[in-house]
Amino acid sequence: MKKLLTFIVSSALALSLVACSSQSTVEESVTAAAAETEISADTNASEEITAQEEISEGSVLVAYFSWSGNTEQMARIIAGETGADLFEIVPATPYTDDYDELLDIAQQEQADNTRPELSAHVENWDSYDTVFVGYPNWWSNAPMAVYTFLESCDWTGKTLIPFNTSAGGGFGRSLSGIEESAEGAELLEGLALTESELTDAQNRVTEWLKGLGLSL
Numbered sequence: 223m224k225k226l227l228t229f230i231v232s233s234a235l236a237l238s239l240v241a242c243s244s245q246s247t248v249e250e251s252v253t254a255a256a257a258e259t260e261i262s263a264d265t266n267a268s269e270e271i272t273a274q275e276e277i278s279e280g281s282v283l284v285a286y287f288s289w290s291g292n293t294e295q296m297a298r299i300i301a302g303e304t305g306a307d308l309f310e311i312v313p314a315t316p317y318t319d320d321y322d323e324l325l326d327i328a329q330q331e332q333a334d335n336t337r338p339e340l341s342a343h344v345e346n347w348d349s350y351d352t353v354f355v356g357y358p359n360w361w362s363n364a365p366m367a368v369y370t371f372l373e374s375c376d377w378t379g380k381t382l383i384p385f386n387t388s389a390g391g392g393f394g395r396s397l398s399g400i401e402e403s404a405e406g407a408e409l410l411e412g413l414a415l416t417e418s419e420l421t422d423a424q425n426r427v428t429e430w431l432k433g434l435g436l437s438l
């Protein structure tokens with residue numbers, strides 16, 4: 223009995239170590255989490271671990287800013303469909319929860335062309351070739367924190383694919399700003415969904431990724 227307990231505890235420890243070491247240094251990898259589940263359920267653990275390692279070495283990142291969750295919803299679908307890592311762009315000083323106040327703050331930040339400081343940076347940036355960048359439309363532009371993110375990265379040789387959610391304005395005039403701030407990146411065709419289109423987000427994202435040749 224004691225031997226059995228020791229075996230169970232050491233197996234659990236070994237699996238949790240595998241899970242930790244495979245975790246991306248960015249926020250999380252949706253697909254890696256799915257692979258972890260498979261590992262604990264499957265008897266052929268070594269095969270699964272190999273698959274997991276391949277996934278965690280994936281060269282696709284989904285970086286997104288989201289205030290009320292819509293863009294995050296899209297980001298998670300994209301990560302799930304491509305096996306990408308997720309990175310949330312979070313300002314060091316969080317935005318207010320008050321919508322009306324936020325409207326004024328966002329407008330003022332745009333007028334001042336502010337670059338709000340971010341709470342974290344992508345640590346293993348060099349390992350990514352393709353980076354999806356998502357954000358909501360704020361006053362027909364991207365939130366200024368997205369520009370801070372873009373300008374803090376070296377885009378040489380990277381492919382940038384924008385995505386966006388809005389009440390109806392789509393990318394607005396953000397794409398020219400994105401192109402300017404991500405100097406050196408190759409920009410591919412993005413996807414903008416309105417709030418009402420989000421109910422069909424899974425299908426819309428899948429079709430778009432297929433068109434780009436980027437689904438798993």
Ligand SMILES: Cc1cc2nc3c(=O)[nH]c(=O)nc-3n(C[C@H](O)[C@H](O)[C@H](O)COP(=O)(O)O)c2cc1C
Binds near residue numbers: 357361417
């Ligand atoms: C400060 C602010 C400004 C906005 N400006 C616009 C706009 O100019 N045009 C538009 O279509 N939607 C605008 N919206 C609506 C958002 O783009 C939309 O709700 C988006 O899906 C929110 O994404 P999120 O949940 O990821 O934050 C604005 C929202 C906020 C909070």
